Amino acid sequence: MSVWLSHHSYAFVLALKRLVRTPFASLLSIAVIGITLSLPAGVYMLLGNLQVFSGQVSGAPQLSLFLALDASRDEVAQIGSRLKQHPQVASFLFVPKDSALQQLKQSSGLADVVDSLAQNPLPDAFVTNARSTAPEALELLRAELQQWPKIEHIQLDSAWAKRLDALLSLGRMVVLMLAVLLSFALVAVTFNTIRLQILTRRDEIEVSKLIGATNGFIRRPFLYFGATQGMAGGVAAWLIIALGVHLIDGPLADLAQLYTFDFHLYYLSPEDSVSLLLFSTWLGWLGAWLSVASHLWQIEPK
Amino acid sequence: MINFSNVSKRYPNSYDALKNITFTIETGEMVFITGHSGAGKSTLLKLIAAIERPTSGSIIVNGQNVGALRGRTISFLRRNLGLVFQDQKILFDRSVFDNVLLPLQISGFDPKAATGRVRAALDKVGLLGKEKARPITLSGGEQQRLCIARAVVNRPSILIADEPTGNLDADYAHDIMDMFRSFHQVGVTVLIATHDAELLGGAQQRILTLDHGELTA
Numbered sequence: 001m002s003v004w005l006s007h008h009s010y011a012f013v014l015a016l017k018r019l020v021r022t023p024f025a026s027l028l029s030i031a032v033i034g035i036t037l038s039l040p041a042g043v044y045m046l047l048g049n050l051q052v053f054s055g056q057v058s059g060a061p062q063l064s065l066f067l068a069l070d071a072s073r074d075e076v077a078q079i080g081s082r083l084k085q086h087p088q089v090a091s092f093l094f095v096p097k098d099s100a101l102q103q104l105k106q107s108s109g110l111a112d113v114v115d116s117l118a119q120n121p122l123p124d125a126f127v128t129n130a131r132s133t134a135p136e137a138l139e140l141l142r143a144e145l146q147q148w149p150k151i152e153h154i155q156l157d158s159a160w161a162k163r164l165d166a167l168l169s170l171g172r173m174v175v176l177m178l179a180v181l182l183s184f185a186l187v188a189v190t191f192n193t194i195r196l197q198i199l200t201r202r203d204e205i206e207v208s209k210l211i212g213a214t215n216g217f218i219r220r221p222f223l224y225f226g227a228t229q230g231m232a233g234g235v236a237a238w239l240i241i242a243l244g245v246h247l248i249d250g251p252l253a254d255l256a257q258l259y260t261f262d263f264h265l266y267y268l269s270p271e272d273s274v275s276l277l278l279f280s281t282w283l284g285w286l287g288a289w290l291s292v293a294s295h296l297w298q299i300e301p302k
Numbered sequence: 303m304i305n306f307s308n309v310s311k312r313y314p315n316s317y318d319a320l321k322n323i324t325f326t327i328e329t330g331e332m333v334f335i336t337g338h339s340g341a342g343k344s345t346l347l348k349l350i351a352a353i354e355r356p357t358s359g360s361i362i363v364n365g366q367n368v369g370a371l372r373g374r375t376i377s378f379l380r381r382n383l384g385l386v387f388q389d390q391k392i393l394f395d396r397s398v399f400d401n402v403l404l405p406l407q408i409s410g411f412d413p414k415a416a417t418g419r420v421r422a423a424l425d426k427v428g429l430l431g432k433e434k435a436r437p438i439t440l441s442g443g444e445q446q447r448l449c450i451a452r453a454v455v456n457r458p459s460i461l462i463a464d465e466p467t468g469n470l471d472a473d474y475a476h477d478i479m480d481m482f483r484s485f486h487q488v489g490v491t492v493l494i495a496t497h498d499a500e501l502l503g504g505a506q507q508r509i510l511t512l513d514h515g516e517l518t519a
Contacts, residue, residue, distance in 0.1 A: 002410075002412065006410045007410045010407055203393060206391070207393060208404065208408060209377075210380065210385060210387070211404065211405045211408060211452070212377045212378065212381035212409065216374075
């Protein structure tokens with residue numbers, strides 16, 4: 001156990017020393033990793049923000065039921081009672097055509113035009129809140145109600161939220177592809193860094209093997225180096241994103257204010273931050289491992 | 303302790319470096335291997351440390367069949383051998399102290415105990431005052447002593463040296479030889495390859511002579 005511990009602490013300290021000994025090169029590598037990772041992670045964070053935003057704005061989606069103009073009072077009352085009994089309907093509000101016309105008169109400034117109309121062109125309407133807000137459930141409910149007699153048209157005002165949702169999943173797919181491609185790039189960065197290190201440490205590796213170092217002993221400092229560099233790159237990516245949020249949030253809130261939204265960007269959640277760090281650490285480790293696996297066997301003492 | 307039976311070594315598309323070698327070295331013996339350059343001395347030592355593998359025959363070191371070892375077991379075998387290489391293999395990017403420390407780091411020594419061990423080894427070869435020096439600043443004889451300190455710091459039961467006096471003048475060479483004799487006196491099995499007949503004069507130790515890959519005496 002103590003031998004195991006001393007081997008690992010030795011490898012870790014050695015990796016740190018190597019990182020610190022070439023500060024400029026290390027900082028450059030870490031910056032490259034950070035910038036590369038901040039791209040997909042940043043877009044991912046923005047998508048998350050958009051989703052929260054769309055949830056805030058649309059609230060509970062409503063179904064507006066417009067009845068046929070020739071619907072009688074009895075028929076209207078019947079629809080009302082059917083809605084009351086429907087299990088999917090949470091609540092509803094009846095807007096008679098007269099009060100709709102009044103509302104139009106007051107809010108639109110078209111009083112003269114409305115007054116000149118021979119008859120009320122507006123239908124009776126029910127504004128309905130559904131129990132479930134899932135887009136599929138809403139669509140089902142809409143299709144069902146559409147079948148009822150004297151219902152002329154149903155406006156589902158969550159349609160745009162659905163479009164946004166579709167757009168968001170498209171965005172998420174793009175982020176995923178971006179992340180996969182850039183991960184390859186990062187593995188390549190670490191791979192090359194470690195390759196150079198192995199070549200410059202040829203003598204050390206050869207001597208170590210000659211005096212009884214196992215392959216694990218030789219591999220370990222390089223793996224720690226890759227993982228540490230990857231983790232530092234992850235921290236850099238996190239800082240870049242945090243700085244970006246900090247800089248954008250103010251102007252964005254002002255913009256939202258103009259559209260009467262109260263909107264603030266969210267930072268990466270703790271879970272996402274930890275995932276980011278673990279992922280970048282793993283990428284660094286992987287690059288180092290591949291590099292060590294493909295170069296170390298070339299150095300056999302003769 | 304070391305047993306060769308019918309060992310031959312042929313390098314790929316080349317000559318037979320060793321032909322049908324058989325000998326046994328007992329624990330605590332001090333043995334010289336001599337012969338002209340190219341006679342196979344280095345090859346013989348490399349076979350013991352599993353740096354090369356025999357083409358045929360078997361080599362037993364500390365009860366292990368060296369030719370059959372793979373991977374980690376080779377590493378563990380080498381930790382029990384003190385090796386002084388012909389080309390020294392000193393690491394010039396670190397201090398004298400760190401050069402000697404390396405074998406202990408490899409075997410996972412506790413750092414505090416390791417420091418004591420390194421100082422003891424440097425003291426034995428007379429380099430204690432130079433532990434912080436860079437190897438490049440040492441004289442040829444001092445560099446050779448550094449190699450010996452690195453070979454013995456693990457307290458191996460077998461010490462193997464390939465031309466340890468190769469580039470040294472006579473005084474230095476005798477110093478180095480005395481050092482090996484002192485290790486022999488405390489019970490270490492010592493195996494030294496040398497072409498320098500001068501060093502053997504007056505030595506009552508056993509001598510193995512190689513001639514074109516064959517053992518002649």
